[in-house]
Amino acid sequence: MSVGEVEVGERSGWLSCAGCRQLVYGKRWTRNLGVCPFCQHHGRLTARARIAGLVDPGSFAEITAPEGAVDPLGFVDSMPYPQRLARARGATGEREAVVGGTATVDGHPVALAVMDFRFLGGSLGTGTGELITRVAEEALARAVPVLLVPASGGARMQEGILSLLQMAKVSQALDRLHEAGLLVVSIVTDPTYGGVAASFATQADVILAEPGARLGFAGPRVIRDTIGQELPLGFQTAEFLREHGLVDLVVDRSRLPEVVGRLLAAAGRTPRAARGHGPVGAAAPAPRPLERPVRPGTDAWAVVQRARALDRPTVRDYAGRICDWFLELHGDRLGADSATMVGGLARIGDRHVVLVGTQKGHSTREVLATNFGMAGPEGYRKAIRLFSLAEKLRLPVVTLVDTPGAYPGLDAERHGQAHTIAASILRLVGLRTPVVSVITGEGGSGGALALAVADRTFMLSNAVYSVISPEGCAAILWSAQDAPRAAAALRLTAPDLLDLGVIDGVVPEPDGGAQRDPDGTAVRLRRTIEDALAALDGVDVQEVVARRRARLRAIGAPGEAAVPPPDGTVPDGERPSVGYLVGPVAR
The missing domain is CATH 3.90.226.10 (2-enoyl-CoA Hydratase; Chain A, domain 1)
Incomplete structure (x- = not known):
């Protein structure tokens, strides 16, 4: 009898594997749960x-x-x-x-x-x-x-x-x-x-x-x-x-x-307060202050180069270091998977989360496979699917962003690149679960924003976040050789964006960048994420969404304070939706 049709436990003689035609002893077949020991055919x-x-x-x-x-x-x-x-x-x-x-x-x-x-x-x-x-x-x-x-x-x-x-x-x-x-x-x-x-x-x-x-x-x-x-x-x-x-x-x-x-x-179900379903208006615990980061200097163009370094840790590198375990999930359910958009279920400390991030790679082969970290529509559809899963299971979302922008190819446009970016932004705006985002390298344009709409947003100290690349800005306004000038004008570094109230804190990197000490950077990144999630514990999801919308509503609105106090802290109740800091940060 073929192994592909045999009933486990009912045969003790020799059987022929339907995959490789090798003879398998019946008891061995049963012990192996119906998997051929020679070709791994699953009967x-x-x-x-x-x-x-x-x-x-x-x-x-x-x-x-x-x-x-x-x-x-x-x-x-x-x-x-x-x-x-x-x-x-x-x-x-x-x-x-x-x-x-x-x-x-x-x-x-x-x-x-x-x-x-x-x-x-x-x-x-x-x-x-x-x-x-x-x-x-x-x-x-x-x-x-x-x-x-x-x-x-x-x-x-x-x-x-x-x-x-x-x-x-x-x-x-x-x-x-x-x-x-x-x-x-x-x-x-x-x-x-x-x-x-x-x-x-x-x-x-x-x-x-x-x-x-x-x-x-x-x-x-x-x-x-x-x-x-x-x-x-x-x-x-x-x-x-x-x-x-x-x-x-x-x-x-x-x-x-x-x-x-x-x-x-x-x-698994845990107490509602631990999943962000506590009473409306519940006070968040006081977060630990971030370590005081070293300001990467005034040369914005040099920071751009550090953010783009090929040996900089990727989302997979960080997932292996900040997560106790990470179970990657695949597919947009419409016929494609994205090598660029990585996501799945994970445990960070005592919390289960949905982790989503953009992957670049370290070698030429890897960056070609991921389009240099630029996701197509299938990537954003995958992300939206994972956001919805997080909402259903009442799990917080953590996004790690490192992308020059969304992929601008012909197939991407044919399959609705703009539509999927818009859908991802809209999904995050109203997502009924906490969202924490960290720009770990490049944060380029709408392709980055589609993952970075969050309750708390952070940047690594050598990351950048901008409406357009310095090269693109220079080509439009000046000349292609003026990219360094454009980088400075765009104010795209972490300290700049902290001053503008766009982000909530800066995660320090070692001298020379995160690649010099990926383990140490991951420790600081994990602590930042854990503290941010702790600050959102006990807050009702309706309140979480309301605060997120208010935070976005205040960005660029007339009369809003644009720069936090010199000590880098924000008093309780003051400017809660623009640049709220989790602790002292060096100016």
Whole structure:
């Protein structure tokens, strides 16, 4: 028998791997969770074997549903539908193509529905839809996340239109979970097609996929026969979907409990005050003062050069240093992923956050792959998706910005670059969760602002933030050789912007820049972020949004003070929305 079809725990002889055709001893196959030890092909598992490999031992409690009409259409193909159903039940030992229940994963409670492809090809029938809906309703009642593990060929033909409408029935149940702010995670397994792929399998907040798992609305044979074309290598596989922004992560089966556990930990409910949902007007704790940064000098052009240094730490470098763990998520869900826009779930100290930032790179190959840190529309769509996830889970957002600006290419314009930047700014303006932003290198124009609309904004001491590059400004107003003059005129350094009330503080760098001591810079960056988030704890989200809007409303308004007092502090209640400082900063 092929390993791709074997049932874990039911064979002890030799099996042939469907991927490499090597013989695998049945007990070794079972111990390896159905993964070939030679080629890593992920074979199919029974629903209960999947549950056993995912959840904490002894934690699963099954949910059942009463049986409805067995044969609503009186359908007969080569045999009457009731007879076909009875055969499936006898062969699998299951009542339906899904097993549902509650459990814990790494100690975190979850409700889960796991499909079994052995049962009529994992087809979605009325019994399947009813049980998945009941799992979602149980999750809603318990206020716990939902884990879905689809494996299906599509809707069940023998139940006709009633089967088709299970797509909408389960969708409404998931919509209630989304409204309640409960995380929904899908683990795509092989194969997942048709009505399941076009409904709950892809309606999750986070979509994981096993290596090689295939997902699509129509199967490859149907597509090939319809369009008369050969399909790309690996078409519809998890890896293909990940590359095209349609799944977040491709995860080996052995790592699924760890990854799911981290997702559940980030979505775990903590006291409301710790998530920025305290009483309106609650006082924020007094923040620790920032270290006194060394002013980088008056040569703005030299600061621009330091901000652009190729060896300057990137968002990935900082994520590895300031986060206790970082789980990167991928894709804009519209057919693309961005190498430039990096984001995902993370833990910084005792807080889970959504971290988003622009990536440049250190080598020529890396900066070419990221367009020198300039994101296209797919990058901003990814960021917006992550902002929305943060709002749903009531997690603060941290953005790290290092970009010359948005990518100005033909494809970017064709796919709505201006629209996506505008949408990102608008999403952040009203985002119902705290936002902290740090300009770590270049902050160029609208491409940077699309990530930097925040409750607290900081800059590293050798970073720059400007409406246009010095070269662009000089070319328009003077000549291309006047870029240093333009840099000084634009007042784009951190001390300048602190004076203008645009930012809230400066994170010091060592002499020569952050690259001279990335660990030390990361320590100061992390402390700044933690203090900023602490200052926003206990504030109701409506108040957070109101203060953010008031802060933006005051920028450039007539009569507003533009420069803080000489000691670099702002008294309580004075100029709260323009240049509020978290502590003394050297002038």
